[in-house]
Amino acid sequence: MPHSIVIFGASGDLTQRKLIPALYQLHRKGRLPDDTRVVGFSRTKFTHDEWRASLTESTQKFAGDNFDAESWGEFAQKIFYHPGDIGQAEDFAELDKMLVELEGDGESERVYYLSTAPRFYGPAAEMLGKSGMADESNGPRRVVIEKPFGTDGETASKLNAVVHSHFAEHQVYRIDHYLGKETVQNLMVLRFANSIFEPIWNRNYINHVQITVAEEVDIGSRAGYYETAGIIRDMFQNHILQLMMITAMEAPVKYAADPVRDEKVKVLQAVRPMTPEMLTADTFRGQYDGYLQEKDVAPDSQTATFAAMKLWIDNWRWQGVPFYLRSGKAMSCRTTQIVIRFRRPPHMLFENTSRNCEANQLVIQVQPAEGIQMHFQTKVPDQGMRFRQTDLDFRYDREFRGVMPEAYERLLLDALEGDASLFARADEVEAAWSICDPILQHWQNENQPPVYKYERGFWGPMESTEWMRETGREWFDTCPVLH
Ligand SMILES: NC(=O)C1=CN([C@@H]2O[C@H](COP(=O)(O)OP(=O)(O)OC[C@H]3O[C@@H](n4cnc5c(N)ncnc54)[C@H](OP(=O)(O)O)[C@@H]3O)[C@@H](O)[C@H]2O)C=CC1
Ligand SMILES: O=C1O[C@H](COP(=O)(O)O)[C@@H](O)[C@H](O)[C@H]1O
Numbered sequence: 001m002p003h004s005i006v007i008f009g010a011s012g013d014l015t016q017r018k019l020i021p022a023l024y025q026l027h028r029k030g031r032l033p034d035d036t037r038v039v040g041f042s043r044t045k046f047t048h049d050e051w052r053a054s055l056t057e058s059t060q061k062f063a064g065d066n067f068d069a070e071s072w073g074e075f076a077q078k079i080f081y082h083p084g085d086i087g088q089a090e091d092f093a094e095l096d097k098m099l100v101e102l103e104g105d106g107e108s109e110r111v112y113y114l115s116t117a118p119r120f121y122g123p124a125a126e127m128l129g130k131s132g133m134a135d136e137s138n139g140p141r142r143v144v145i146e147k148p149f150g151t152d153g154e155t156a157s158k159l160n161a162v163v164h165s166h167f168a169e170h171q172v173y174r175i176d177h178y179l180g181k182e183t184v185q186n187l188m189v190l191r192f193a194n195s196i197f198e199p200i201w202n203r204n205y206i207n208h209v210q211i212t213v214a215e216e217v218d219i220g221s222r223a224g225y226y227e228t229a230g231i232i233r234d235m236f237q238n239h240i241l242q243l244m245m246i247t248a249m250e251a252p253v254k255y256a257a258d259p260v261r262d263e264k265v266k267v268l269q270a271v272r273p274m275t276p277e278m279l280t281a282d283t284f285r286g287q288y289d290g291y292l293q294e295k296d297v298a299p300d301s302q303t304a305t306f307a308a309m310k311l312w313i314d315n316w317r318w319q320g321v322p323f324y325l326r327s328g329k330a331m332s333c334r335t336t337q338i339v340i341r342f343r344r345p346p347h348m349l350f351e352n353t354s355r356n357c358e359a360n361q362l363v364i365q366v367q368p369a370e371g372i373q374m375h376f377q378t379k380v381p382d383q384g385m386r387f388r389q390t391d392l393d394f395r396y397d398r399e400f401r402g403v404m405p406e407a408y409e410r411l412l413l414d415a416l417e418g419d420a421s422l423f424a425r426a427d428e429v430e431a432a433w434s435i436c437d438p439i440l441q442h443w444q445n446e447n448q449p450p451v452y453k454y455e456r457g458f459w460g461p462m463e464s465t466e467w468m469r470e471t472g473r474e475w476f477d478t479c480p481v482l483h
Contacts, residue, residue: 001139002103003036003416006095008124009115010040010051010081014146016058018177019115020079022408024059025066027075031413033109037102040081041095042116051081086120092131107139111173111415114145121145122162129166136171144173144415147238148229149424152440153433160426169426173415178239179422180407182396183366187246187338188255190364190372198251200342202317207359210324210339210476211243214331214459218288219305223296230303230440231285235327237436241268242424243366244323247338248313257420261428268431272312279442282310286452286461288330302443302451305329306460308467309439326464326475330456333479336366341473350385358389361476369480370404371395397483 005023007015026032040051056076060067082098084091099110112128114121125143128134134141143163150156163172178184191197200206213235219226226234245264252259274282286306292299306328313323340362348357361375374392379385396404414422424432442448452461459465459477468475 001033001035001106002108003033004039004099004103004108004110005036005113005412005416006039006041006099006110007113007115008041008086008120009113009117011042011044011046011054012115014115015040016055017062018406018408019113019412020055021059021062021066022406022412024063024072024075025405025409026413027078028066028068028071032078033416036416037078037080039095039099039102040079041084041091043083043085045083046081048079048081052076052079055079086116086124086127089127089131092127092133096131096133109140109416109418110142111412112141112143113412113415114143118146118148121149122159125163125166134166134171140171140418141167142171142173142415142418143167144175144411144423146175148233149174149238149429150433151228151233153430153437156429156433160430164426170420172426173420174424174426174429175411176238176242176424177407177411178242178366179424180409180411181366182404182410183364183370184243184246185410185422186372187243187364192251201340203319203321205342206321207341207343208322208324208473209244209247210341211240211247211326211337212339212476213240213243213327213336214333215327215329216331216334216457218330218456219291219294221295223294226305227297227301227303231305231307231327231329232436232440232443236307236309236325237429237432238424240325240327241432241435243336243338244311244325245428247340248318248323250317255421257423257425260421261425265425265428265431266315267313268428268435270313270315270318271435272314274438274442276442279438280449283439283442284308284326284449284452284461284464284467285443286328286454286464288328288456289453290330290456302446304443304451306331306452306454306464307439308460308464310471311435322471324468324473324475326460328454328460330454332457332459332477334368335478335480337476337480338364338366339476340364350387357387363476365480369395369482370397395483 007019009015023038082095084095114124150159245267248267249263252263285304288305291297291305292301308326311323342360344359363373365371372394375389377387378390379387411422452463454461459475
């Protein structure tokens, strides 16, 4: 059956940097279904050849060593362009006509990828619906919606309502590119394809969990977006809560979209609602030095570029186990890691050395040093019963050299194949907002909590380190070693 991927926002940054390079890699690997075409839609008046030429240049740049002229030449033949405005019904009618001509009579599968500014997600879904392009009587019709999905629970719920008035939920693919990362999927494999972790993956053995998404980059030229988004909307509502859900979820009955998402949603539903006292004591915000001098940032901006928080998951498995989440821009290094900190041994035999006895720790390195390390104590030879911490160290780059795909490859292929397991469901995004909204509202009350400053290149504000220490715990402030 013919397949079409229609990208709304064809002339934009995401299309050039991620979407087209990912589709091209799928073509190179022979993974695109036969008879697939990519059709771009935006207002810029490209011809087919002009858009192809512009993408040749950008893909060469972003695909790097994974670009070769011959396979690109083949792929470019599959690329088409239709100039149009999301606000114009006739542009959709013409687009549909062009798609039917390209696909031929009969059934086809289509993926509509909304990669435009977020304010167009609703109108684009509406136009697709009203023009009959969401109708599945001639084959599957799916819509992929980029982040951010709303700016709070209310707007997310309104967007869901608009989308649902034209597309059934099984047609809707809300993308979070973290779910396309190999190491995030590997977390599910680690937990559910091994039997040794499940018995200890709970309150009886785990002291606490830390999830850190640290970025070395600052906001760059994105102040226009970042000033209103801030770190909670940019990173917590989506990526970090996704990492928490996968760390904490129960095993789904099978690996399929609804069973997986049912279990993830249950985690969010179990997150303890924050009282005003908890919001003050357990959430923490910071701003890197120099943020106020960034272009287009208000001189008195309170926008958080760093946040840390403690969440409790009130269910059988996680009762009493705090989840510490943090993320920031302009931090020490780029690293995304999930640290499972186990309890200390209940009784210490080796009295003289007990103060050196670190608790066991499982470190899941999501990026950039993809892998997993287990930290445990080992006896130092010939030194009585002295011991020290050593590692079991699995690294993707040693085991599977050079085969890590870009997150968008997997997600685009899943959307083409109709597998929504790695996409967020309507109730999932709304439940995620219900955790973030009270924090955002609390932070709108002036100085609740204060915006702590931090130097670029640090692990956030010093106060965040102190805050953790007061709980008797330490952040895992370790930059990964890259080979
Ligand atoms: N860039 C990134 O790395 C990431 C982006 N995202 C999300 O993806 C989406 C796209 O981001 P990005 O590519 O950076 O944005 P850009 O601003 O670079 O692109 C926006 C696109 O929308 C098109 N557009 C704007 N208005 C209309 C209209 N009325 N009708 C038709 N097309 C229109 C523009 O083309 P034209 O002017 O020619 O019409 C352009 O192609 C955003 O929602 C963003 O939040 C998410 C994660 C990462
Ligand atoms: O969605 C976003 O993610 C990036 C971080 O993505 P990564 O894959 O590089 O970890 C972040 O920089 C950006 O602010 C945010 O919008």
